[in-house]
Amino acid sequence: xxxxxxxxxxxxxxxxxxxxxxxxxxxxxxxxxxxxxxxxxxxxxxxxxxxxxxxxxxxxxxxxxxxxxxxxxxxxxxxxxx
Numbered sequence: 001x002x003x004x005x006x007x008x009x010x011x012x013x014x015x016x017x018x019x020x021x022x023x024x025x026x027x028x029x030x031x032x033x034x035x036x037x038x039x040x041x042x043x044x045x046x047x048x049x050x051x052x053x054x055x056x057x058x059x060x061x062x063x064x065x066x067x068x069x070x071x072x073x074x075x076x077x078x079x080x081x082x
Contacts (some may be wrong), residue, residue, distance in 0.1 A: 005047035
């Protein structure tokens with residue numbers, strides 16, 4: 001690993017969300033993380049590879065919806081008055 005691993009608080013700051021949100025992404029499996037805590041430890045120490053963060057952000061990228069051309073109602077050619 002040549003790149004520095006990121007912590008959930010670092011990612012929260014980058015994405016402008018709370019740490020709980022980042023932990024939710026990790027728990028749901030959306031964001032890949034490694035748990036570097038000691039065996040038997042009750043508190044996880046998550047670390048995220050920058051490549052995994054980049055892949056996560058690309059999956060969540062939103063593409064603009066194509067514009068829908070609306071048809072104008074055509075006026076009748078002849079108006080009838082009674």
